[in-house]
Amino acid sequence: MIQNAAARLVFNLPKFSHNTPLLRSLHWLPVAAHIRFKILMLAYKAKNGPASSYLKALVTPRTAPRSLKSTSTTQLVPPSLREKVLVLYSSTVSLILAQNETTYLRELPTGQKLLCNRCPPGYRLQKHCTETHQTLCQPCDEGLYTEVWDYIYECLPCRSYICRPHSVCPSGHIVKEKGTPFKDTVCEPCRKKRSADGHLACGQHTECKLDERLLLCGTNYLDNVCVNCSSIVRQGWVKFIIQPFIEIFKNHNTWMLRRFIGSLTNSLDVCLSNQDCCFQQLEEWFSKATEQQVSNLPEIMQAAGIKSHDITNIIEQKLTKIQDEVCICRNILPDHK
Incomplete structure (x- = not known):
């Protein structure tokens, strides 16, 4: 109530206009400060603007205005306590109102x-x-x-307690301990030959069928990518590696890498402001890219000055593996020798 009254006095708002900028700025004040602030506001209104007559009477000097210099001596006469308080209140209010200056x-x-x-x-x-x-x-x-x-x-x-959503385990991790109202989710990585996407259990890597070849080996955050030779030769191999490559980029996510993705996809502003949208742009780029464009990725990344050599080497190794499998498939299929 005290906050509302003080804020309404400053902004000349109706009685029920509670949601004021100043009120939001005062939510952290202790009760004693609320009371002092209300008194300050009342004094300011009584001295400088409309206020009840009884309030004006309280702050009106009971003696005629006088000079600081005494008529009988050459000494200065200090202001009364009432005058000091009013000056202090007025100065404080001016500072508070200045908070809304831009x-x-x-x-x-x-x-x-x-x-x-x-x-x-x-x-x-x-x-x-x-x-x-x-x-x-x-x-x-x-x-x-x-x-x-x-x-x-x-x-x-921030000193006040606030609620935050529980963390979501990243790819390659599972939930070790579920979050509670007082503790965040605890994640742990999957063991070798298992992968997960943030769920409660790590899954065994998929075994390729007899007519399939292992295009990409699984990791703790990716399953094996298995394809048959007919599909990889006739339809191309890019569409089979889009999601695995997106996950590789996500797990080596840095500001520099997002900047590179933004330049590659002509969406620099999006990538620097929203990483989820950034990876969506990268997925769209992969869906339209040719095999040659994807094959050139390591060179493009090195030319762009990507400092994380790990991701460049990983992508280069996987592309070499893919191209080797494509050559084998073309030799197996008589129409594509």
């Missing part, structure tokens, strides 16, 4: 003043604005926040 003045060493943009809620200042560039902001990390427009270098830690 710009701030910055003075350069030369004396020039710049009007800079503040960072929006949820962001912190990375670099002040200059004569040629506006303010550079950066999102707060997990567990940190900013609630008002600001230009501070560090976000504030």
